[in-house]
Amino acid sequence: MSHRHLRHPRTRVAVAVVALLTAAAPLSVPAHAAPKVDRQVVDDTDLTIKTTVGIRGEDIEQMRAQGRRSATPTPPAEPQHAERAAEHDWRQRVPALSLLEGQREANRQIAAHPQPARPAAEASPSPMVAAPIGEQPAAARVTECFDAGGADNGIGRIHNRFTYCARVKLVAEYWEVDNRGIPVEKEGTSTGTIEIFTQGDDKERRVRVFSRIQRDSVDYDWGPIDNLFVAPNLPLSLIAHCSEEYEICHATRGAATMPWVTWDNNTRWFYWDVYNHEVVTAGRDKLSFSRWYLSAFSDSSRYRTIRPGNSAPRLVRCDSATYFSRFDTRYPKACIFAETIPHLTYDLVSEYSDVSLHIWRAQNDPNDTYPMLAPDGVPWPRDKEIPGKFVPGDNTAPALHRITSALHPDLVQANSDHKDGACYGRPPYGHLYQLTGLPVPPDTPAQQCDEYPFASTLEGAGHPDPENPSFNFSVEAVDQHHNSVAGGKLIAYYVDDRILAWDAGLDLPYQVNDKFYVNIRG
Structure with missing residues (x-):
């Protein structure tokens, strides 16, 4: 007959459980002699x-x-930490x-x-x-x-x-x-x-x-x-x-x-x-x-x-x-x-809201962003597909991959050159964006040209081929202070979530390199 135990008088606290744990050391017992209990999984x-x-x-x-x-x-005894090596x-x-x-x-x-x-408390900056x-x-x-x-x-x-x-x-x-x-x-x-x-x-x-x-x-x-x-x-x-x-x-x-x-x-x-x-x-x-x-x-x-x-x-x-x-x-x-999706969270209501809104538009309405795929009045050959949107539970969505100036100087330079071409019409690629880039480039100290995906990603403006740009990126004029704060959050995020830089020498690099996403929180 089974009985509930008689406890020392204390307040009970109801708890839930996650995965149920078993513990064991081997005993020389014939397999057929073990008690009949639920199969272990x-x-x-x-x-x-x-x-x-x-x-x-x-x-x-x-x-x-x-x-x-x-x-x-x-x-109840006083806790005593008695450590010993397991006998088995x-x-x-x-x-x-x-x-x-x-x-x-x-x-x-x-x-x-x-x-x-x-x-929600993570909306405010936190230490490492x-x-x-x-x-x-x-x-x-x-x-x-x-x-x-x-x-x-x-x-x-x-x-x-x-x-x-x-x-x-x-x-x-x-x-x-x-x-x-x-x-x-x-x-x-x-x-x-x-x-x-x-x-x-x-x-x-x-x-x-x-x-x-x-x-x-x-x-x-x-x-x-x-x-x-x-x-x-x-x-x-x-x-x-x-x-x-x-x-x-x-x-x-x-x-x-x-x-x-x-x-x-x-x-x-x-x-x-x-x-x-x-x-x-x-x-x-x-x-x-x-x-x-x-x-x-x-x-x-x-x-x-x-x-x-x-x-x-x-x-x-x-x-x-x-x-x-x-x-x-x-x-x-x-x-x-490793069993989580790394993602950077930007808030719409923040001191960098211009950047958050820009990324939200790029992720959700990419066809309404610059550069356009074709000039006004010309049919588009396809839709823009801008990667990096965080989807909870989906680690296979198109992602972003980090690059650095020290490890990937050519890729970083290509991203910068294409961004400047799409924003300001500057060489060497300004001619590609004469009819599709920003119509009024931001040229005041209070404004900056913001790009998404970020310049520090493989999927930036110069991806995949500087000579044949995909245009799967977005540029927009944003407040300079907003851009600076958002950029600081990105730099800190790379360290906080330990986002490794792209290594093209790995086997199946797109499957095994670190990737991350951007979550825009309203």
Whole structure:
């Protein structure tokens, strides 16, 4: 008979869950002897994945006898961080992902789990997305991520390319095992909600995985006596791992181990660093995908996890690009969360509204923008197709790709020359736009010619061929101050979201290079 546990008196907090977590270490148990439980599936959906732990009958009776003699419930213990290396390595290593495989996996997750909109508070300028990483995460950033929506379903919330959070339900079944380690009778189930907060680094190829049990989320379904004297005192261990072989990545630190009752009363975060190595990489910026996951288990001389399992792995992309900096600080290496669509948000109501309106027209009414495809009165050969519009959940829409003056001087110069031709009729390409460019060029200090796609993108005015321009761009006269502020946001965005520059030397460059979009928010 199943019973709800008798809790220490505390206020209960209702919580939702994202993906359900299992934990395990192997036990030498014949496959046919394992208890009949739901088939384990590690997936990015709301499935119940259970861990199964074996306890010898004499140990269970000893704990029950101790409980009867004490006649009082176990008080909540003070949190103690007892780290140790796992006694068993049950990880199932997986082959390294190529850039194409990694990007395809990211695209699959994006399509299956569109991320919720970013909070309105992000309309105001913010500091670096990749915040300093300490032994405890910044409380404000934890609250921002969990409160923004999406942490409790799908794949969790990828708040931005440097921040991830999730709430994951843990279900642990405990079985009595005989002297051969074979499960014979189910004793009870303990459940709790694991909180995960993970930060990508912008100076090292690593992510730091923080985790804890959400306070007051633990429940025991063992029976009225065992709920008080047995289940709360059983040990629970958490540890983070990387999925690939050691030459690809590795995780540091041993498991954090405490009794369930201590986890339930703990508010401190425990962390593990998962490093990606510069061994199996691709391209100029030494790109590599890897995956990390969290494991929970109960292993000691008295308890042994029978059924293995882990949280669904999350995908990161790491690089060693040397061209990221802000003021006097350089960011030579980084790992970002790949399962989200990078996009820059401009607001219509802002101090750069001229630029926002221009981009909105270019994305939504491209045929009403300059340069025209044909002079007035001449039938157009086709419609203009201007890329870069952000579509939530669609990572296959026509995108933008970053270029830089240092790495792509010819492409940047071509963009500038075509923009000047379309805006002012200047050589070397002004003759191409005599009848289709801006009729009245902005020639006052208060006005500037703004182009979209940006001059710092492969899709700019000079794309794809300076000798045969596509005209799939837009120019418009905007206020000089608006243009300056919007340009500053773009420069900061490239650093904040770690947008890598175009690398034509990669295999299938349009499929594996970093891309981004522009979202115009009303």
